[in-house]
Amino acid sequence: MKTEKGTSSEGFDSPSFEEVWTVLSKVDVTAQKKQLPDSNITYLSWTWAWDELMKHYPYATYSFDEDQWDHLGYCTVSCTIRIGHLERSMWLPVMGGYSHKAVKNPDARGRSDTRMRCLVKAMAMFGLGHYIYNGEDFPRKEDDEEIEQQEQDKKLPPFGDGKRQIENEADAKKASEQFANEFRNAASSEQIKSLYTANPNTFQALERGYPSHFAVMMQEAQAKIAALNAAK
Incomplete structure (x- = not known):
């Protein structure tokens, strides 16, 4: 049985994975990092992390699956976060004290604490604080060349038949x-x-020459159509 928390996404436009990652991966969590005593293990408070997620996506929800036990008595918890139609999941074994090692037959408190740690790791799968798991101190910044290119792109016409053509990846x-x-x-x-009917040549160029980009684009179309049909 799953336990779910959060609010409904009804009335909100569901973002893409790329949009969510762009927003959350740029959040500087440096001041919020905590470290376990006598350990190099860094973590974030789940209350702070959830508050930060709610600032950007107040309709996000999370759920926990049933705890999984193996024949030796070790327990693993798993958590799924949903932002609109997007989902990311993470799992984590129940560990004891500050040892960062799985323990046998953990009690209810140990399992509860691990669920909340797993919730934070699931948020990292969307980008929030992901770099602390790589040992990095600060989020990666866009360099000046990328920013300049983005500004130049804004001055160009949009892609489409009779407009801007696709010349490279x-x-x-x-x-x-x-x-x-x-x-x-x-x-x-x-x-x-x-x-699609207004830009058949552009869509065909994407489908034939760059199928991976075409597939991602069409997933967004299908997801939106499904959302519109569900709202009827």
Whole structure:
């Protein structure tokens, strides 16, 4: 049996994995890091982490699966976080004290504490504080060249038939992101279909030349259509 916490995503536009990662991976958690006594193990308070997630995605929810026990008495907990139609899961064995080693036959308190630690690790799968698990002290910053390129892209026309054409993989990635964003903001299934009928050559170029980018883009379209149908 799963236990679920959080609020409904009804009334909110579901973001993409890329959008969530871009937002949460840039949050500087340095001041919030804690360290276990006599250990180099770094962690974040689950209350702070959840509060930070709620600031950006107040409709996020989480759930825990039933604890899994092996024949030796070790226990593993698992947690899934949902942000709109997006899901990320993480699992963690129940560990004792500050040893960072799994313990046999853990009590209820040990399992409860581990669930909340697992919740924080699941948030890291979306980007929040992920770098502390790599031993990094600060989140990675965009360099000046990338920022300059983004500013230049804003001055160019959008991709589409009779507009900007796809010339390389960098263009394909930008085009797929552009259309994926339009799909997410579409008010109806007809509007999504009209994007395809208005840009058949561009979509064909993506599908034939850059199928991975095309697939990601179409996943967004399918997810939006499903959400629109469910809302009827």
